[in-house]
Amino acid sequence: MPLNLLIGADAESLLGDRAFQQQWRSLSGYCAWGTIFQGADFVTTWYRVYRSQFQPVLITETLADGSLSGLLTLATTPDAQQLMFAGAGQAEYHTWLATSDRGDTFIAAAMDLLRTRFAGLTLTFEYLPPLAPKQWLEPGRHWASRSRLVMWTRPLMKLGDGENLRKSLKKSANKSRLNRLKKLGDVQFEQLHGVAELTAVFDRIVAYYDFRQGAVNNSIYFQADPLKQPFYLALMDVPDLLHATVLKVGDRVVAAHLGLIDGKQCGLGIPAHSPFYAAHSPGKLQLLMLGVELAQQGFDTLDLTPGGDPYKDRFATDYDEVHILTIFLSDRTLPKQIAELKVRSKSIAKKVLKAAGIEPSMAQASIKQLRNLPQRLWQQQRGSVDRQIYCYQAEAVRTDDPDSFNRDCLEDLLLFQPVPSHSRQEFLSQCLSRLEAGQHVYTSVEQGRLRSACWLVERQETAILNLGNSG
Secondary structure, eight states, rough: OOEEEEETHHHHHTTTTTHHHHHHHHHHHHOOOOOOGHHHHHHHHHHHHTTOOEEEEEEEEOOSSOOEEEEEEEEEEEESOEETTTGGOSSSOOOOOOOOGHHHHHHHHHHHHHHHHHHHHHHEEEOOOOOOOOOOSSTTSSSGGEEEEEEEEEEEEEEEEEEHHHHHHHSHHHHHHHHHHHHHOOOEEEEEEHHHHHHHHHHHHHHHHHHHHHHHOOOOOHHHHHHHHHHHHHHTTTTTEEEEEEETTTTTTEEEEEEEEEEEEEOOEEEEEEEGGGGGOOOOOOOOHHHHHHHHHOOOOEOOOOSHHHHHHHHHHHEEEEEEEEOOOOOSSSHHHHHHHHHHHHHHHHHHHHHTOOOOOHHHHHHHHHTTTHHHHHHHHHHHHHOOOOOOGGGGGOOTTTTTEESSSSSHHTTOBBTTBOOHHHHHHHHHHHHHOOOOEEEETTTTEEEEEEEEEETTTSSSSSSOOOO
């Protein structure tokens, strides 16, 4: 059965063909291991939004009657130096679509075809779904020695009829949290419908998400990828693709979740909650309420997704296995590639250093010194740092100053630039702890960078220094 490899304009032409789209949807419907991330709606939306950064790569297989029997949706950078799945990091699962009898043979042949066009590159399936065929990777097969397969555990929340989740919400601790929130305003759990409703609250969701991810994982996803927010809005514009909910206190969003719908399953996509309401555990309440809502709507599972986040285990009722599969598009076997990569990396590094007139041994010593630079700077400055404390009458603060500070602005904190004594993650982590403890921050920004951040601790009962009577 012939396979076709289409790149760029040729792939775009096929993607726009209605007959092909219909065959694609049909194949998705009966491919047991396919996910929403290989579906026509998700993939074509991603190709469209990210067109300026990637060009589509398609491998198709057709039967004698012209029907589609296999499909692999990929993308490459304009210089063709990187190869990835359509959706890239936006797709939780990477796999291919095929008829049941072509599951192994199609993908093995597709890798052979990719090797002729993208020789020397790697392709990573992260994550490969549980039911994806793996016979083509068994010992003795061609791709067994040119791949690396690593198992990951995936936590799942089985929803049932939602009764267990309702009982959890009625437990004394959760009831107390809800009652405290109700004292601050009317508590509402709402599903969003349409682009306009998501747009109205999206900036707040993004700030919550990026701030926490930056503090915990050192990744600010939306800030690093300007197309991520337009992409989610585009997904919201497709019926029955994105499930969006918010937990509100009064008119303020305190938690939210955006997840892709895959049949009777919803994936944990963008969970976000406010650090200002941390004492009331809005993130936990959001997930419990989300589970109840999904059960009522006929979903049977909330896919908590692999990745090792400890909080997921507290919600998981079941587990299964997924894999990270790395394919080396080369004729050389895996052990040889790893050894050659190490040698090649060292050789290139030595050539670059010598071209710059630097001895490799001296460079290694300098690297060790640089690694310890932040600690040395801190140790040197600890004994000589000049601490200044200012007292100011609150009633004298001007409120009409056009250059006034912003209060509790997460967007400002995200503009922090690393300094020798503080990495971005260290700074955001400290800010997260302070905000969750009830402190307030006043920030000012200059030319897109955080200029200053001043902290206010309300009702402080203890102090490091006794300032005496300032009146």
